[in-house]
Structure formats: structure tokens, C-alpha cells
Amino acid sequence: MPRPPHICSCGNIVPHGERCACQIKHTRERNRRHDRRRPTASQRGYGSKWRAARDAFLKINDRCAWPGCGELATVVDHIIPHRGDDRLFWDRSNWQPLCTSCHSRRKQRQERYRGA
Known part of the structure; x- marks a missing residue:
């Protein structure tokens, strides 16, 4: 109905x-x-150096890390939001591969809920 x-x-x-x-x-x-x-992506640290590091990371980690997904990863997500902290930004143990769908919906919803 x-x-x-x-x-x-x-x-x-x-x-x-x-x-x-x-x-x-x-x-x-x-x-x-x-x-x-909002500052530009480059001003927030997402310039050519980041793009090269992201591409190298995604070559090794090519599947979405979200439980139960497994789609092709296209985004490198910071598990703990870096909020401009360069140490946290470049810490590879704080990176996870996500597909666009999981990053845009699930991860953003999770961060809004946690207030991160």
C-alpha cells in the first residue's frame, strides 16, 4: 500500500x-x-602530492574496506578526520580504501552521527 x-x-x-x-x-x-x-582542495592539502600518494595506495588496496561491500575502491578516506593535522593527514595507517558510494553515504552519515 x-x-x-x-x-x-x-x-x-x-x-x-x-x-x-x-x-x-x-x-x-x-x-x-x-x-x-570553504578553502580549495589544494589549500586543504589535497594537491598533486596527495593525488600521487592516493593513486599508489589504491593500486595496492583496490577494494572497498566497508564491511560487506567489496566494490572497487576509488577514494582514500581518513579513518580519523585529520582536521588540518598534517601528521594525521599523511599517516597511512589512518587511510582506508572506500568506493564512492560508501564514502559519500555511509561514512558521511557516520561522521555526522558521531559529530566527528
Whole structure:
């Protein structure tokens, strides 16, 4: 049995599992504000030196480390967020290979939940 639609705070009726156009617009505006204040990837340490180290790491560790996944790894994730700490950033024991899906969904959700 299909679930009923809900009413958005703007008054629009939205099908279950979907977001209202006003919510999507609000999220995009919030993300743009965040991105304007955020340093570039290179300024955060993800320059050519990082890309070379990442590529070498992924050649050796080519499968996603998330339990039960095993997809092709495309991202090197810092297990403990480095928050600008160079020692933690370059510590290979703090790296894990993840597929894009696990990094973008599972890992980010985990960090938001833990407040990391």
C-alpha cells in the first residue's frame, strides 16, 4: 500500500519520499554559502602530492574496506578526520580504501552521527 503524501511547510503537497522544490532550493543555497567559505582542495592539502600518494595506495588496496561491500575502491578516506593535522593527514595507517558510494553515504552519515 502506498504511503500518503505530506504537506511541506510552504503548503505544497509532496509525494512520500520526495522533497518539495522549496526544500531543494534551500539546500542548494545553503551548500553554495558553505562552498564560498570553504578553502580549495589544494589549500586543504589535497594537491598533486596527495593525488600521487592516493593513486599508489589504491593500486595496492583496490577494494572497498566497508564491511560487506567489496566494490572497487576509488577514494582514500581518513579513518580519523585529520582536521588540518598534517601528521594525521599523511599517516597511512589512518587511510582506508572506500568506493564512492560508501564514502559519500555511509561514512558521511557516520561522521555526522558521531559529530566527528
